[in-house]
Amino acid sequence: MHISTVSRTFSAPHLVNVETRSRVLACAEQLGYRPNRAARALITGRTCNIGLIVADIANPFFPPLIKAAEAQARRHDNHIFVADTNEDAIVEEELVRALAKQVDGVLLCSPRMSNSLIEQLSREVPLVVVNRQITGLPAVVMDVAQGARLAMEHLIGLGHRRIALAAGPRGSWTSKEIRRAAMLAVRGPGRELVITGPNAPTENGGLAVADQIQKSGATAVLAYNDLMAIGLIEGLHTRGIRVPQDISIVGIDDITLSRLTRPKLTTVATPTAAAGRAAVDMLLAYGDDRRTTALINLQTELVIRDSTAPLSSQGSGAAPAVTPSTTETPS
Amino acid sequence: MHISTVSRTFSAPHLVNVETRSRVLACAEQLGYRPNRAARALITGRTCNIGLIVADIANPFFPPLIKAAEAQARRHDNHIFVADTNEDAIVEEELVRALAKQVDGVLLCSPRMSNSLIEQLSREVPLVVVNRQITGLPAVVMDVAQGARLAMEHLIGLGHRRIALAAGPRGSWTSKEIRRAAMLAVRGPGRELVITGPNAPTENGGLAVADQIQKSGATAVLAYNDLMAIGLIEGLHTRGIRVPQDISIVGIDDITLSRLTRPKLTTVATPTAAAGRAAVDMLLAYGDDRRTTALINLQTELVIRDSTAPLSSQGSGAAPAVTPSTTETPS
DNA sequence: ATGAAAGCGCTAACAT
DNA sequence: ATGTTAGCGCTTTCAT
Numbered sequence: 001m002h003i004s005t006v007s008r009t010f011s012a013p014h015l016v017n018v019e020t021r022s023r024v025l026a027c028a029e030q031l032g033y034r035p036n037r038a039a040r041a042l043i044t045g046r047t048c049n050i051g052l053i054v055a056d057i058a059n060p061f062f063p064p065l066i067k068a069a070e071a072q073a074r075r076h077d078n079h080i081f082v083a084d085t086n087e088d089a090i091v092e093e094e095l096v097r098a099l100a101k102q103v104d105g106v107l108l109c110s111p112r113m114s115n116s117l118i119e120q121l122s123r124e125v126p127l128v129v130v131n132r133q134i135t136g137l138p139a140v141v142m143d144v145a146q147g148a149r150l151a152m153e154h155l156i157g158l159g160h161r162r163i164a165l166a167a168g169p170r171g172s173w174t175s176k177e178i179r180r181a182a183m184l185a186v187r188g189p190g191r192e193l194v195i196t197g198p199n200a201p202t203e204n205g206g207l208a209v210a211d212q213i214q215k216s217g218a219t220a221v222l223a224y225n226d227l228m229a230i231g232l233i234e235g236l237h238t239r240g241i242r243v244p245q246d247i248s249i250v251g252i253d254d255i256t257l258s259r260l261t262r263p264k265l266t267t268v269a270t271p272t273a274a275a276g277r278a279a280v281d282m283l284l285a286y287g288d289d290r291r292t293t294a295l296i297n298l299q300t301e302l303v304i305r306d307s308t309a310p311l312s313s314q315g316s317g318a319a320p321a322v323t324p325s326t327t328e329t330p331s
Numbered sequence: 332m333h334i335s336t337v338s339r340t341f342s343a344p345h346l347v348n349v350e351t352r353s354r355v356l357a358c359a360e361q362l363g364y365r366p367n368r369a370a371r372a373l374i375t376g377r378t379c380n381i382g383l384i385v386a387d388i389a390n391p392f393f394p395p396l397i398k399a400a401e402a403q404a405r406r407h408d409n410h411i412f413v414a415d416t417n418e419d420a421i422v423e424e425e426l427v428r429a430l431a432k433q434v435d436g437v438l439l440c441s442p443r444m445s446n447s448l449i450e451q452l453s454r455e456v457p458l459v460v461v462n463r464q465i466t467g468l469p470a471v472v473m474d475v476a477q478g479a480r481l482a483m484e485h486l487i488g489l490g491h492r493r494i495a496l497a498a499g500p501r502g503s504w505t506s507k508e509i510r511r512a513a514m515l516a517v518r519g520p521g522r523e524l525v526i527t528g529p530n531a532p533t534e535n536g537g538l539a540v541a542d543q544i545q546k547s548g549a550t551a552v553l554a555y556n557d558l559m560a561i562g563l564i565e566g567l568h569t570r571g572i573r574v575p576q577d578i579s580i581v582g583i584d585d586i587t588l589s590r591l592t593r594p595k596l597t598t599v600a601t602p603t604a605a606a607g608r609a610a611v612d613m614l615l616a617y618g619d620d621r622r623t624t625a626l627i628n629l630q631t632e633l634v635i636r637d638s639t640a641p642l643s644s645q646g647s648g649a650a651p652a653v654t655p656s657t658t659e660t661p662s
Numbered sequence: 663a664t665g666a667a668a669g670c671g672c673t674a675a676c677a678t
Numbered sequence: 679a680t681g682t683t684a685g686c687g688c689t690t691t692c693a694t
Contacts, residue, residue, distance in 0.1 A: 002665055007689055017663055032455070036432050038369040038378065039687035042670045047369065049412075049433075057398040060391065060587075067388040070415050079430065081380075082413040084401050099410065101367050102380075124363065203591075230591055256391075260534075260561055262593030333681055338673060348679060370671035373686045 010035050041102075050283060051081045051099035051106035053092060059201065060255040061225060061272065062109065065130070068276035069107060076284055078104075087169060087201075089113045093121065100125040105283040108132075112171040128283045130275055132173035133295065138286070140279045140296045144174050144252060145181035147268035147300035151222050151250045152185035154266075154302055159311030160220040160248065161190055166209050166232060167197025168224030175224055178252070182222060194218050199228060206231025214239055219247055219311055226251035226258045226267055233261070233307065244309035254303055263306035271298045341366050372433075379409045381614060382430035382437035384423060388415045390532065391586040392556060392603065393440065396461070399607035400438065407615055409435075418500060418532075420444045424452065431456040436614040439463075443502040459614045461606055463504035464626065469617070471610045471627045475505050475583060476512035478599035478631035482553050482581045483516035485597070485633055490642030491551040491579065492521055497540050497563060498528025499555030506555055509583070513553060525549050530559060537562025545570055550578055550642055557582035557589045557598055564592070564638065575640035585634055594637035602629045 001020060008016045009024040016024075027033070041047040050073050054062045070080045081099055085092040089112040096106055105126035111118060115134050121127060122137055129139040155163055165182045168175030179195065186193040194216045199205040206228035213221055213232065223229035229251030233243050243249050243263055251258055254269035278296050332351060339347045340355040347355075358364070372378040381404050385393045401411045412430055416423040420443040427437055436457035442449060446465050452458060453468055460470040486494055496513045499506030510526065517524040525547045530536040537559035544552055544563065554560035560582030564574050574580050574594055582589055585600035609627050 003687090004666080004689080005664060007687095008664085011689070015663075020663080034428070034432060036373075036687050038372055038433055039670090040689070041369055042367075042373065042672090042687080043689045045670085057401065058394045058587075060394075063389045063391075063394050066413065067415055070388065070413060071417075074414070079412050079414070079433070081410050082397065082401060083405070083410070084398055086402075097365070101365060102369055102410070203587075234591075256389075256534075257588050257591065260565075260588065260592050334671090335673080335682080336680060338671095339680085342673070346679075351679080367671050370686090371673070373671080373688090374673045376686085 007035075011040075047102055047104050048078045049081060049103045050078050050280065051083065051096070051103040052109065053083050053085060053095050053099075053106060053111075054109045055085055055087045055112065055201075057082065057084045059227065060257055061227075061253050065109065065272040065276040068273035069280050072277040072280040076280070078280075078284070085112070087112060089117075089171060093117060096121050096125065096127075105286060107279045107283060109279075110172065110174065112169070114171075126283060126286045128279050128286075130279050136293055138282050138293050138295070140275050140282065140298070141173075142270040142272075142275055142298045143300050144268070144270065145177045147252060147270070147302065148178045148181040148222060149185045150300075150302040151252075151266075151268055152182055154304065154308065155220040155222070155248060155250065156186070156188075156191070158220070158248065158308060161311075162192050162194065162216075162218045162220075164194040164196060164213050164216050164218035164221045166199055166206065166213065166221055166223040166228055167195055168199065168201050168228075169205075170198040172198075172201070172224075178222070178224065197224070199224065201225050201228060203227050203231035203234070206233075207235040210235025210239060213247075214241065220250070220308070221247065222250045222252070224252065226253045226255045226265060229265055229267070229307070230257065230261055233263075233265075244307050248308040250308060258305070266305045266308040267303050269301050269303050271300070274298055338366070342371075378433055378435050380412060380434045381409050381611065382412045382414065382427070382434040383440065384414050384416060384426050384430075384437060384442075385440045386416055386418045386443065386532075388413065390558065391588055392558075392584050396440065396603040396607040399604035400611050403608040403611040407611070409611075409615070416443070418443060420448075420502060424448060427452050427456065427458075436617060438610045438614060440610075441503065441505065443500070445502075457614060457617045459610050459617075461610050467624055469613050469624050469626070471606050471613060471629070472504075473601040473603075473606060473629045474631050475599070475601065476508045478583060478601070478633065479509040479512040479553060480516045481631075481633040482583070482597075482599055483513055485635065485639065486551040486553070486579060486581065487517070487519075487522070489551070489579065489639060492642075493523050493525065493547075493549045493551075495525040495527060495544050495547050495549035495552045497530055497537065497544065497552055497554040497559055498526055499530065499532050499559075500536075501529040503529075503532070503555075509553070509555065528555070530555065532556050532559060534558050534562035534565070537564075538566040541566025541570060544578075545572060551580070551639070552578065553581045553583070555583065557584045557586045557596055560596055560598070560638070561588065561592055564594075564596075575638050579639040581639060589636075597636045597639040598634050599631050600634050601631050605629055 009021050073080050083095045092113050107128050109130040133139050196209050196212045229249050251265045251267035254267045258265035258267050340352050404411045414426045423444050438459050440461040464470050527540050527543045560580050582596045582598035585598045589596035589598050
């Protein structure tokens with residue numbers, strides 16, 4: 001029994017006699033033998049590894065995506081390299097190049113690079129982009145534009161007329177989409193959209209815009225993501241502005257946290273786990289017909305909780321609640 | 332200029348003429364050439380990859396650890412495979428074996444396997460264990476025993492006498508440590524420790540014990556982690572029991588979330604990022620002298636926030652607050 | 663159905 | 679300081 005038979009037993013079992021096969025398997029079992037995938041990759045060109053590059057592992061938006069992608073990859077006997085760019089476009093590029101040789105493809109989540117750079121990199125290694133749409137590249141996006149529209153319609157329906165948008169970081173496709181959709185949705189007589197940003201997509205980013213929001217006189221805010229929304233609520237709280245009594249806040253993402261804060265956050269739910277799975281599937285399907293540059297657009301939905309309220313029950317906007325209309329008794 | 336010179340330029344630059352070296356580097360730059368690390372690993376035996384196995388990526392305890400480990404690994408030009416066991420010991424074993432050949436070592440975070448299995452696996456691939464102490468194996472642990480003691484002393488200092496412990500999952504070393512320390516700390520005249528569990532280390536796990544906690548008559552609870560503590564607060568809330576007025580709750584971990592819930596959670600802060608870094612350093616130092624099985628024990632500290640209060644200001648324990656002593660006026 | 667041999671991209675002796 | 683050679687563990691023709 002010789003080495004190539006062993007190889008066939010693992011990579012093309014049907015080519016080997018049933019009996020020999022089981023003999024090989026028995027030996028392997030006993031010796032704890034497993035084919036070395038790196039060596040195999042050297043000749044087959046397939047590493048069975050996937051790179052997953054995210055902007056910030058600790059941002060609660062990503063872990064569900066990473067978890068789902070990892071599970072899906074493993075279902076197809078692939079493993080996942082995870083890397084964190086710290087929201088830095090330079091690191092991002094370097095990371096793709098560094099991983100290129102040891103993976104079959106890279107999942108680029110919420111990239112901050114330029115389109116042209118991404119296109120260039122996609123010539124060096126198969127790329128699937130998540131949360132961004134680039135002509136000619138396979139992508140998985142979540143329909144945040146629709147989500148932003150729903151959020152704005154919700155706020156308008158509640159009577160709000162002056163609405164603020166706390167935009168996301170520079171280079172974020174998602175932020176641009178939200179901005180575009182928000183402008184469209186708010187457009188109308190007597191309505192106004194105030195845009196602040198760019199902001200860091202974090203709690204601190206939200207804290208930092210509280211001041212501008214207060215001054216803007218907006219009675220409602222759509223934030224780039226839940227983390228910012230939560231920071232913003234904190235910031236407004238310390239300024240004596242109550243949510244939702246004085247101002248309504250809507251987030252985006254529906255991270256686990258948003259069900260647990262007080263008030264519970266009204267938000268646009270994005271299907272992050274589904275996105276992770278879809279991205280992996282897309283990458284693994286790359287080989288089958290590589291010219292098809294698919295685009296998967298996942299639906300979002302508005303989850304109404306406690307951080308939004310009708311304008312009528314509110315004070316006169318983001319100014320501290322010392323106006324006549326706010327003569328409430330403590331309850 | 333020949334192939335081995337190119338190789339040397341990258342792996343032993345000092346052995347090649349300065350001029351030739353820069354010529355090689357220039358060419359490489361122009362062609363976008365990078366040494367294939369898988370091929371290199373085949374001969375050197377070093378993959379420059381590290382496996383990181385966690386119980387649940389989506390559990391907010393892990394992302395800061397993963398992020399720190401990834402950053403530290405990259406600082407040493409290593410990459411990280413991340414895998415998720417879903418709290419399943421079987422998956423855990425399979426994962427270690429599957430990764431063994433393509434990494435220089437594996438970081439096993441909060442493993443649920445038996446000690447003997449872990450010892451066996453450590454003979455197949457260098458292992459560093461996080462959040463668990465196994466004689467003879469390099470480990471990074473956080474001193475949760477000390478943390479649990481601090482938490483209990485805090486509660487006792489507040490006048491609590493009947494204290495509950497909401498234990499963690501079966502197989503968790505951390506849970507055992509906490510239990511041991513809690514029993515020691517609570518021991519004393521007129522004091523009693525009520526233990527419930529094992530429980531899932533999640534919000535749902537906390538929700539699920541709310542009932543037992545209520546019936547236990549405890550006036551304070553130490554939970555296995557913040558997630559459980561938060562779930563427990565929710566569960567108690569729906570039963571009309573207020574935290575901290577009716578019952579005090581302490582969590583463990585100090586995840587980001589615990590600063591953002593209402594009430595803000597009193598908790599034991601565990602240095603997860605430091606643990607991630609330390610574990611990577613330990614693994615990379617493995618080669619230097621492999622017999623040294625170090626143990627790093629990181630300090631924890633108590634962070635007092637709003638979920639704990641003196642017994643005197645509380646109702647008569649976990650029973651609904653309809654006792655005479657709770658005749659408070661709304662404020 | 664199995665064996666023999668070449669070669670994936672690289673490094674590490676060993677020459678020169 | 680550079681070239682030559684063998685071989686890491688595997689897969690894949692090509693023979694048999």
